[in-house]
Amino acid sequence: MFKHLKEDIACVFERDPAARTTFEIITNYPGVHAILIHRLNHRLWQAGFQWLARTLSTFARWITGIEIHPGATIGSRFFIDHGMGVVIGETASIGDDCTLYHGVTLGGTSWQKGKRHPTLGNDVVVGAGAKVLGPITIGNGVRIGSNAVVIKAVPDGATVVGIPGRIVQVNADYKKAHKQALEQKIFDAYGLPHEMPEIDPIQYAINNMLDDIEFIDKRMQTLCETLKKMGHKNLPPELDSCKIRSQREN
Numbered sequence: 001m002f003k004h005l006k007e008d009i010a011c012v013f014e015r016d017p018a019a020r021t022t023f024e025i026i027t028n029y030p031g032v033h034a035i036l037i038h039r040l041n042h043r044l045w046q047a048g049f050q051w052l053a054r055t056l057s058t059f060a061r062w063i064t065g066i067e068i069h070p071g072a073t074i075g076s077r078f079f080i081d082h083g084m085g086v087v088i089g090e091t092a093s094i095g096d097d098c099t100l101y102h103g104v105t106l107g108g109t110s111w112q113k114g115k116r117h118p119t120l121g122n123d124v125v126v127g128a129g130a131k132v133l134g135p136i137t138i139g140n141g142v143r144i145g146s147n148a149v150v151i152k153a154v155p156d157g158a159t160v161v162g163i164p165g166r167i168v169q170v171n172a173d174y175k176k177a178h179k180q181a182l183e184q185k186i187f188d189a190y191g192l193p194h195e196m197p198e199i200d201p202i203q204y205a206i207n208n209m210l211d212d213i214e215f216i217d218k219r220m221q222t223l224c225e226t227l228k229k230m231g232h233k234n235l236p237p238e239l240d241s242c243k244i245r246s247q248r249e250n
Helices: 002-015 020-029 030-046 050-064 174-183 199-231 241-249
Strands: 105-107 131-133 160-161 165-171
Touching: 002 020, 002 199, 030 050
Parallel strands: 105 131
Antiparallel strands: 160 165
């Protein structure tokens, strides 16, 4: 347990530029408090002391604002930044080197017993307010943007945004990219890599369509003007360049 605590503190220094001293982390980081208590609770849960484990997890929720079911499995170097409103369900499984921001839910979509919560691979970042729901698998190196709702499996190295979650980028060499990001102190802002476009992917597609329409409009005007110069004076109304321009403006 002390080995895990040492690793958990070290990962805070890596991922939070506001962290200054070990004492500050131990005394003022609710994410560290929550994971420390959870590691104890998980052992109690596995040993059969389930009521005690649930009671201690409720106490941890009171003091940290983070709810982690003692049955959840969590790997090494796990970091919850800010933490308020985080919910991790009973059958959730989280790999090594993962980061969750405030308001994240790893929840279920069924009242049936058994596996009903997500499985996160290694080096996953889940942005603020995101929901990952159901017994789905989130691959290694995945980035989930803020407020996304993910209900389907996500492959390794993918970036997911939106409601419902859409894959907007897949980085096959995500291990190298993430290592460089750590070395250069590049902040994965709430799950979105710095090279991602600043607009929504749907809006990006619509903007491209509008650009294409404007291009076609200009080509049509050029065609009409050329036909008139060649002596075609009685063009159909729908090919009149002035009318095309007027319709475009309206």
